[in-house]
Amino acid sequence: MNDLWHSLIPNVLNKPDELWLSTLQTLYMLGISGVIAFALGLILGVALVVSAPRGILPNKVFFATLSSLINIFRSIPFVILLAAMIPVTRLIVGTAIGTTGAIVPLVAGTVPFFSRQVESALSSVDLGLVEAAQAMGSGPVGIIFRVYLKESIPALIRVTQITAISLIGLTAMAGAIGGGGLGDFAIRYGHQRGQTDVTYVTVLVILAIVAVIQISGTTVIRRLQH
Amino acid sequence: MIKLENISKTFTAQGVSFKALEGVSLEIERGDIYGIIGFSGAGKSTLVRCINLLERPDQGGKVVVDGEELTALSPRELRGRRAGIGMIFQHFNLMPSRSILDNVRYPLQYRGLSKPEQVKKALEMLELVDLGGKANNYPSELSGGQKQRVAIARALACEPKVLLSDEATSALDPETTQEILELLARLNRDLKLTLVIITHQLQVVKNLCRHVAVMERGHVVEQGEVFEVFANPQNEVTRHFINAASNLSKAEALLRSKPDWLNLLHGEKLVRLTYLGKGVSEPVISKLTTDYQVSINILFADVELIGGYPLGGTVGIFSGAPQDIAAALDFTRQQNIKVEVLYE
Known part of the structure; x- marks a missing residue:
């Protein structure tokens, strides 16, 4: 049995610690930037829906500015964003390299995408519900929390899943600026040294992380839906 | 309020x-x-x-x-x-x-x-x-x-x-x-x-x-x-x-789509009566036949409760001598009934 593994994935078995460390680094980047991006994206998504022309607090200038800022950031390819953000990253977290240095560009690359997703999730809330809530005396804060957010929880979980999975892809790229993690691990050994088995195992680990996100999200949605 | x-x-x-x-x-x-x-x-x-x-x-x-x-x-x-x-x-x-x-x-x-x-x-x-x-x-x-x-x-x-x-x-x-x-x-x-x-x-x-x-x-x-x-x-x-929404307008719709459906004889009139009072107590139609010698062929009749009161009417063909019909219609108007001659 041991021999079989050694012949299948020799290059993985001689550096299990490094594989473990890379996995942890990926989870670290995913967790920290995910939480920050979730909070910021939620705020911006709500801001978009609320300030939209048919929103509860319409504001043309604010909506147009925010909307075009998001579009600009969304259209920058992530690899370029990584390089372009280096000075900003240094300013914010003190370093531009390593997993911590990767967090700032990861957040910047995820927030625009996620806020659009939140916007579309909240927009699917029936405007009749908003009107009913207004008629019952809800103000803007009540409508945001008790109608928009509360009524779109399943949709929000779904878009969070999608964003988290695309964020995993971005953490792999962040390895390019010495961010570490599974992407970096696969490139250094699998690609640059031709240790193909490392690439495959890395893919399997990432698949496992994706599966956990998918299954847990779907389970929660199923519990909440009526 | x-x-x-x-x-x-x-x-x-x-x-x-x-x-x-x-x-x-x-x-x-x-x-x-x-x-x-x-x-x-x-x-x-x-x-x-x-x-x-x-x-x-x-x-x-x-x-x-x-x-x-x-x-x-x-x-x-x-x-x-x-x-x-x-x-x-x-x-x-x-x-x-x-x-x-x-x-x-x-x-x-x-x-x-x-x-x-x-x-x-x-x-x-x-x-x-x-x-x-x-x-x-x-x-x-x-x-x-x-x-x-x-x-x-x-x-x-x-x-x-x-x-x-x-x-x-x-x-x-x-x-x-x-x-x-x-x-x-x-x-x-x-x-x-x-x-x-x-x-x-x-x-x-x-x-x-x-x-x-x-x-x-x-x-x-x-x-x-x-x-x-x-x-x-x-x-x-x-x-x-x-x-x-009313049955009584069916006569008009029919007239519009099939003008010759009625086949009125000379002197006959198609009349719609609408009861305007809050209550229909007089037997108007039988009075018209007995007191005015007008015969009435009823085509549509309808009574509905509206706001708690009956509202209704009749559409029918009136036939008889012209002066009898005129007198009958005058009498009807005095009973707080709206009279509309739809066709003659």
């Missing part, structure tokens, strides 16, 4: 402005059931939204509810007052992620009640609409009529004095519509609730309302007691509405 003064509402989209309401003034008495009827686009939904200021009328309009000028309140004060004005909608607008109980609790959470108090009140409201057993279900598990009853319970949870109903029965089948109308009538009677009913269904106004306003293109073109308006419509739109 409700006073609207000079309400106009202009919507502007892409630089084009559209007047949904133009100088509408209305007064609705406490405890009344007031219908607002009109074809789609007449402005009735906008008008009802001006009562609780979901739509703010243009400058110069004044909305007074229960002695308080809502148009003069700050947004915060206004939100507090809205609890005193319940509202129900065509598509119910229940929150799908909340249980029936939590839907009814929604407005109570602004009333400073503890959770057990809210639950108690919500359950009471559900009992009031006969849905006590559905507290733990979700809106998706209920029929349309049940959903509307939950919406009514929710609208009444804060014990409002006014209930606004925006096409509340338009998405329901006739039987369920009748159930909801009976429930609304009962609430009006038992709770002294003032009802404002927006509808394009004549049936709703006939069965439920005491007063009615007819709207067209942002104006109120006719208003008054339901029976008066229906017995003696002054405006084209009102007539249109009534004719579309």
Whole structure:
């Protein structure tokens, strides 16, 4: 049995610690930037829906500015964003390299995408519900929390899943600026040294992380839906 | 109870402005059931939204509810007052992620009640609409009529004095519509609730309302007691509405599509009689035959209860000597009956 593994994935078995460390680094980047991006994206998504022309607090200038800022950031390819953000990253977290240095560009690359997703999730809330809530005396804060957010929880979980999975892809790229993690691990050994088995195992680990996100999200949605 | 003064509402989209309401003034008495009827686009939904200021009328309009000028309140004060004005909608607008109980609790959470108090009140409201057993279900598990009853319970949870109903029965089948109308009538009677009913269904106004306003293109073109308006419509739109729903207009429709269907002999007249009085006591038709020697071939006859009074009429072919027919029609006119000669 041991021999079989050694012949299948020799290059993985001689550096299990490094594989473990890379996995942890990926989870670290995913967790920290995910939480920050979730909070910021939620705020911006709500801001978009609320300030939209048919929103509860319409504001043309604010909506147009925010909307075009998001579009600009969304259209920058992530690899370029990584390089372009280096000075900003240094300013914010003190370093531009390593997993911590990767967090700032990861957040910047995820927030625009996620806020659009939140916007579309909240927009699917029936405007009749908003009107009913207004008629019952809800103000803007009540409508945001008790109608928009509360009524779109399943949709929000779904878009969070999608964003988290695309964020995993971005953490792999962040390895390019010495961010570490599974992407970096696969490139250094699998690609640059031709240790193909490392690439495959890395893919399997990432698949496992994706599966956990998918299954847990779907389970929660199923519990909440009526 | 409700006073609207000079309400106009202009919507502007892409630089084009559209007047949904133009100088509408209305007064609705406490405890009344007031219908607002009109074809789609007449402005009735906008008008009802001006009562609780979901739509703010243009400058110069004044909305007074229960002695308080809502148009003069700050947004915060206004939100507090809205609890005193319940509202129900065509598509119910229940929150799908909340249980029936939590839907009814929604407005109570602004009333400073503890959770057990809210639950108690919500359950009471559900009992009031006969849905006590559905507290733990979700809106998706209920029929349309049940959903509307939950919406009514929710609208009444804060014990409002006014209930606004925006096409509340338009998405329901006739039987369920009748159930909801009976429930609304009962609430009006038992709770002294003032009802404002927006509808394009004549049936709703006939069965439920005491007063009615007819709207067209942002104006109120006719208003008054339901029976008066229906017995003696002054405006084209009102007539249109009534004719579309009445059996007695079938004769006209038939005449239009098949002019030779009648085959009137010389001297015969096709006549429509509409009873305008609040009660039909004289046996007019038999009198016409016995006292005036006019024979009447009845084609259509119809009686309906409107605002609690019978309103009806007869369409028939009158034949006899010309002077007899003329005398018979004169007599009929004196009986507070509207006489229309449709064809001769």
